[in-house]
Amino acid sequence: MSKNNSMLHYTLIRLRRNYLAILGLFVLLALICCAVFAEQLAPYDYAKQDYMMIRKAPSATHLLGTDEFGRDVLSRLIFGAKISLQVGLLAVSISLVLGATIGAIAGYFGGKTDNILMRLMDIQMAIPTILLAIVISSALGPGLFNLMIAVGITSVPRFARLMRSSVLSIKGQEFIGAARAMGASHTRIILLYILPNCAAPLIVQSTLSVANAILYTATLSFLGLGIQPPYPEWGGMLSAARPYIRNSGYLSIFPGLAIMITIVALNCIGDGLRDALDPKQKR
Amino acid sequence: MVKYIFRRVLLLLLVVVSVMVIIFTILYFTPGDPAKSALGQDANPESIAAFHAKYGLDKPYPEQLARYLYKAIFKLDLGYSYMMKSPVSMELATRIPVTMKLAFWAVVLSTLIGIPLGVICSIRQYSFLDSLATLVTLLGVSMPTFWTGLLLILAFSVHLGWLPSMGASTVSEMILPIVTLSGSSIAVIARMTRSSMLEVIRSDYIRTARAKGQKERVVIMRHALPNAMIPILTIISMQFGALLSGSIVTEAIFSISGVGRLMLEAINLRDYPVIQGGVLFISVAFCLINMAVDILYAFIDPRIHVK
Numbered sequence: 313m314s315k316n317n318s319m320l321h322y323t324l325i326r327l328r329r330n331y332l333a334i335l336g337l338f339v340l341l342a343l344i345c346c347a348v349f350a351e352q353l354a355p356y357d358y359a360k361q362d363y364m365m366i367r368k369a370p371s372a373t374h375l376l377g378t379d380e381f382g383r384d385v386l387s388r389l390i391f392g393a394k395i396s397l398q399v400g401l402l403a404v405s406i407s408l409v410l411g412a413t414i415g416a417i418a419g420y421f422g423g424k425t426d427n428i429l430m431r432l433m434d435i436q437m438a439i440p441t442i443l444l445a446i447v448i449s450s451a452l453g454p455g456l457f458n459l460m461i462a463v464g465i466t467s468v469p470r471f472a473r474l475m476r477s478s479v480l481s482i483k484g485q486e487f488i489g490a491a492r493a494m495g496a497s498h499t500r501i502i503l504l505y506i507l508p509n510c511a512a513p514l515i516v517q518s519t520l521s522v523a524n525a526i527l528y529t530a531t532l533s534f535l536g537l538g539i540q541p542p543y544p545e546w547g548g549m550l551s552a553a554r555p556y557i558r559n560s561g562y563l564s565i566f567p568g569l570a571i572m573i574t575i576v577a578l579n580c581i582g583d584g585l586r587d588a589l590d591p592k593q594k595r
Numbered sequence: 596m597v598k599y600i601f602r603r604v605l606l607l608l609l610v611v612v613s614v615m616v617i618i619f620t621i622l623y624f625t626p627g628d629p630a631k632s633a634l635g636q637d638a639n640p641e642s643i644a645a646f647h648a649k650y651g652l653d654k655p656y657p658e659q660l661a662r663y664l665y666k667a668i669f670k671l672d673l674g675y676s677y678m679m680k681s682p683v684s685m686e687l688a689t690r691i692p693v694t695m696k697l698a699f700w701a702v703v704l705s706t707l708i709g710i711p712l713g714v715i716c717s718i719r720q721y722s723f724l725d726s727l728a729t730l731v732t733l734l735g736v737s738m739p740t741f742w743t744g745l746l747l748i749l750a751f752s753v754h755l756g757w758l759p760s761m762g763a764s765t766v767s768e769m770i771l772p773i774v775t776l777s778g779s780s781i782a783v784i785a786r787m788t789r790s791s792m793l794e795v796i797r798s799d800y801i802r803t804a805r806a807k808g809q810k811e812r813v814v815i816m817r818h819a820l821p822n823a824m825i826p827i828l829t830i831i832s833m834q835f836g837a838l839l840s841g842s843i844v845t846e847a848i849f850s851i852s853g854v855g856r857l858m859l860e861a862i863n864l865r866d867y868p869v870i871q872g873g874v875l876f877i878s879v880a881f882c883l884i885n886m887a888v889d890i891l892y893a894f895i896d897p898r899i900h901v902k
Binding site for chain 2: 434435436438439440441442443446447448450451452453523527530531534535536537547550551553554557558561564565568571572575576579580
């Protein structure tokens with residue numbers, strides 16, 4: 313365990329030197345706070361309509377203005393953080409669990425199993441990811457949970473390939489042979505000896521995948537295939553703002569800014585983690 | 596070499612058939628009856644049954660799948676659109692040129708900007724320009740395509756009034772969609788070029804080239820860039836797939852009647868044959884490009900096809 317601790321320690325030291333990653337971390341923390349304390353932070357209810365305040369530009373009472381139903385844009389953005397982070401995290405959990413399992417089985421057992429599983433992954437990769445997400449989510453129908461599945465399935469191959477290559481590089485090492493000689497089962501070897509050693513690339517990929525998942529979620533909602541109104545999803549808000557782009561341009565700006573800030577933060581953290589976890593790979 | 600190309604083509608066919616099976620299966624198990632979307636929710640049972648019989652929707656799953664595959668592969672018949680009452684292949688044929696034109700110019704634009712940008716950054720690593728470009732490309736990969744499009748419309752159509760916000764038939768109409776499409780690709784290509792170049796610039800043969808007194812420009816253009824090209828080519832070919840599927844979003848924003856918009860309409864109307872055709876087109880185009888690039892590598896770098 314002490315080796316693991318020291319590795320974590322050094323990783324943190326290296327991460328601390330990366331200002332962009334630290335900045336990203338702070339932004340992410342702020343977003344998580346928004347998501348968790350949305351009810352307390354939001355000045356208004358996200359669904360409360362006020363027909364006296366339709367499409368009012370940003371002002372002191374409504375910091376980011378109001379939308380076509382007189383709803384407060386800032387409050388909707390804060391609640392939107394909740395939805396985006398939820399979908400992002402759960403979608404990536406789905407792809408992580410499925411992808412890592414497939415990759416571990418393929419890499420560990422090799423041979424025919426490996427061939428079949430990885431060809432399946434190749435076939436899935438022949439369909440561009442966003443296209444697949446669109447088809448799956450149109451098949452499952454709109455809704456938060458279906459969206460998570462659709463977005464989650466699309467990045468399974470990426471995790472599977474990553475896991476497989478990590479497993480292949482670890483499988484041949486002596487300590488795996490030692491574990492096997494001591495009579496450890498396949499499951500035990502994979503879970504206790506191989507998985508911890510594959511953690512670094514999986515963590516990096518997960519961070520970057522959350523960014524992708526949030527981007528896909530917003531895209532699908534923008535196309536009307538994701539989360540339906542009145543839920544304040546950022547992409548859906550932009551889609552609703554389109555007819556008013558001539559007179560109320562600010563409606564098309566703030567939700568996009570929220571998406572971009574979130575993704576920039578996650579990308580910075582992901583890049584920072586990659587550099588920190590893998591010091592050999594210099595930039 | 597011929598054997599390698601033959602194997603790749605065979606693999607491509609296998610992948611295409613599998614993609615068809617997957618998409619067909621996903622859509623087959625989709626809840627919702629296309630007959631009801633085509634004929635209206637309160638259509639009488641007889642006309643629904645007639646609709647099912649006409650398009651073979653009353654047959655069991657294996658039979659439908661087999662018939663679809665047989666027709667598509669041996670007769671190039673992708674079925675009939677339920678809504679437009681015309682063959683899917685004909686609908687696609689009128690839409691494909693529009694989408695391809697946009698994707699092609701977007702690839703050209705992002706390559707022409709992305710590669711030089713990446714090269715300049717790698718030569719002047721850690722300079723002000725490099726930091727600025729790194730920041731801009733970071734924003735570029737993080738911006739959702741549809742937001743880029745909306746911002747461009749807001750700036751150039753609404754405020755400045757320079758460019759139209761709809762269509763893609765004239766040159767001025769095509770500018771905004773192409774810029775929208777290439778935005779993130781420029782960033783992706785620039786980042787890849789930079790990191791690939793940085794790796795090559797550190798290698799021994801570059802030092803040798805410099806040591807023998809070669810001009811810096813020649814060192815970069817003749818010795819470094821060609822050797823850094825393989826990952827860059829890979830990412831460009833990957834971007835092509837992203838651009839083709841990104842056309843769904845771009846075409847929706849700019850009201851362009853290409854394959855993407857056709858598919859989006861088909862999704863809303865449950866017009867399954869059209870969705871299948873659209874996905875098939877994009878996947879085949881994507882695979883063809885990837886295959887072409889892979890074969891190109893084997894020509895550039897003889898070490899590759901040995902495996």
